[in-house]
Amino acid sequence: MSGATAAHASYNGSGTQGLAVTNKINDTGDIVSVLWNKDKTTKQLLHGSAIIEIPASGDSSRTGSNVIFTLNSDMDCIGDLFLYVRLTQGSTKFTVTKEYGLLNLIERVEFQCGTQIWQTLEFADILSLNSTELTEGAYEKFILSTMGMEDTSNNNNRYRPIGTSSFDNYVFCVKLPLLTRNVGPILNNFSNISEGGFLTAGAPNQTVKIKIYTNSVANMLGNNMVSGAGANESIMDLKLYGKHLIMCNEEREQIRNIPGGIAKRVKLTQYKEELANTSSSNIHTMEIDCDHFSLFASHLVIQIFDSSEMSGSTLSTAQNNSCSLLEADLKLNSTSFCGKLIGGLMTGSLPESLGVYVNGIYTLTDPRVRTFTYVFPLANKTFSGSGVPLNRFDNIRLAVKVHHPAASSTFKKITVTCVGETTAVYANGAASISMY
Numbered sequence: 001m002s003g004a005t006a007a008h009a010s011y012n013g014s015g016t017q018g019l020a021v022t023n024k025i026n027d028t029g030d031i032v033s034v035l036w037n038k039d040k041t042t043k044q045l046l047h048g049s050a051i052i053e054i055p056a057s058g059d060s061s062r063t064g065s066n067v068i069f070t071l072n073s074d075m076d077c078i079g080d081l082f083l084y085v086r087l088t089q090g091s092t093k094f095t096v097t098k099e100y101g102l103l104n105l106i107e108r109v110e111f112q113c114g115t116q117i118w119q120t121l122e123f124a125d126i127l128s129l130n131s132t133e134l135t136e137g138a139y140e141k142f143i144l145s146t147m148g149m150e151d152t153s154n155n156n157n158r159y160r161p162i163g164t165s166s167f168d169n170y171v172f173c174v175k176l177p178l179l180t181r182n183v184g185p186i187l188n189n190f191s192n193i194s195e196g197g198f199l200t201a202g203a204p205n206q207t208v209k210i211k212i213y214t215n216s217v218a219n220m221l222g223n224n225m226v227s228g229a230g231a232n233e234s235i236m237d238l239k240l241y242g243k244h245l246i247m248c249n250e251e252r253e254q255i256r257n258i259p260g261g262i263a264k265r266v267k268l269t270q271y272k273e274e275l276a277n278t279s280s281s282n283i284h285t286m287e288i289d290c291d292h293f294s295l296f297a298s299h300l301v302i303q304i305f306d307s308s309e310m311s312g313s314t315l316s317t318a319q320n321n322s323c324s325l326l327e328a329d330l331k332l333n334s335t336s337f338c339g340k341l342i343g344g345l346m347t348g349s350l351p352e353s354l355g356v357y358v359n360g361i362y363t364l365t366d367p368r369v370r371t372f373t374y375v376f377p378l379a380n381k382t383f384s385g386s387g388v389p390l391n392r393f394d395n396i397r398l399a400v401k402v403h404h405p406a407a408s409s410t411f412k413k414i415t416v417t418c419v420g421e422t423t424a425v426y427a428n429g430a431a432s433i434s435m436y
Contacts, residue, residue, distance in 0.1 A: 126176065324402070
């Protein structure tokens with residue numbers, strides 16, 4: 001007997017098998033075929049997509065300045081956004097001293113619709129979201145390029161040694177996790193594919209801009225992201241690319257003419273940072289005021305920043321003993337959300353069950369996995385209906401305990417990225433965020 005017939009031969013309509021399957025098409029309940037189902041019969045409204053470069057204005061060559069990118073009016077929807085950065089150094093070269101050191105060139109990113117700023121991404125937000133939402137392979141590419149290992153002198157994208165200041169150029173590419181983000185399987189079934197993004201077609205009367213503020217190399221030096229640069233500035237080249245989506249005419253007209261407009265949930269973040277206290281103890285306890293968090297939130301991403309550095313070509317224990325999170329306790333209106341969560345629990349299987357990653361990197365010269373990212377869950381799954389509407393609480397406090405090794409460099413700050421959704425309304429040719 002072929003193994004494929006075993007399920008048929010053993011079927012009697014009872015037990016767990018009887019609850020899961022039937023061999024009668026006209027049986028009761030919802031019955032689907034795996035061979036011919038909605039995935040084979042669903043039609044999508046016609047649309048097209050292409051990656052395009054978004055034009056920039058302002059001085060895009062001087063570090064420490066800001067650059068404005070304006071979306072073209074002929075877009076129907078703008079999807080995922082990607083930033084390409086090239087740094088050309090001057091006579092005084094610098095060394096990248098953090099795994100993500102070059103990323104600190106980006107101070108913050110603003111998404112502006114008309115006169116309203118919908119979202120502000122700080123440097124720490126970009127790092128935390130890429131660390132928790134990229135697959136392991138994509139994260140490896142992201143972190144290797146932002147630590148300055150991508151070799152720009154050849155076409156094969158080989159990686160060069162870290163811990164040297166002899167390179168004239170640095171290149172990296174990063175996904176900007178604005179409201180277009182999508183956390184889910186890449187290979188969706190046809191019937192389950194959905195596109196996030198800003199519906200430009202629903203707001204033809206507004207101009208949408210993305211403003212990127214950059215740090216000077218001197219500021220990056222002060223942030224312990226690079227070393228040896230002094231006040232020397234590099235020449236930068238920023239290019240922003242996005243998914244350009246075009247609808248069919250009927251869908252576009254319907255979106256614009258629905259009475260009262262349409263409401264669409266968009267993914268947003270909110271940010272809070274707390275500078276380290278001056279305690280000389282190895283244990284730092286802090287309470288972070290997060291009262292301004294107002295999203296329908298699914299989780300918090302917590303990051304610790306210290307002044308430890310990559311070891312370069314040789315190992316250095318003092319450089320690599322970094323700070324870590326021992327525990328965290330979220331209190332809503334003075335009531336603990338779930339009690340204290342241990343730091344180690346928030347870096348492994350717990351985030352995975354939520355549907356996100358906690359990625360880390362190590363190199364041959366620095367074999368310690370330096371994990372700075374922790375995920376505090378508020379929902380069963382990322383962006384699910386079990387999230388918490390934080391705008392309903394007047395008092396939001398995150399109590400944390402941080403371990404500071406005696407041999408470590410200085411504990412600098414802790415950051416919290418609130419991840420969730422809010423509602424955008426497209427009506428009368430304009431869009432606005434009107435509901436949390």
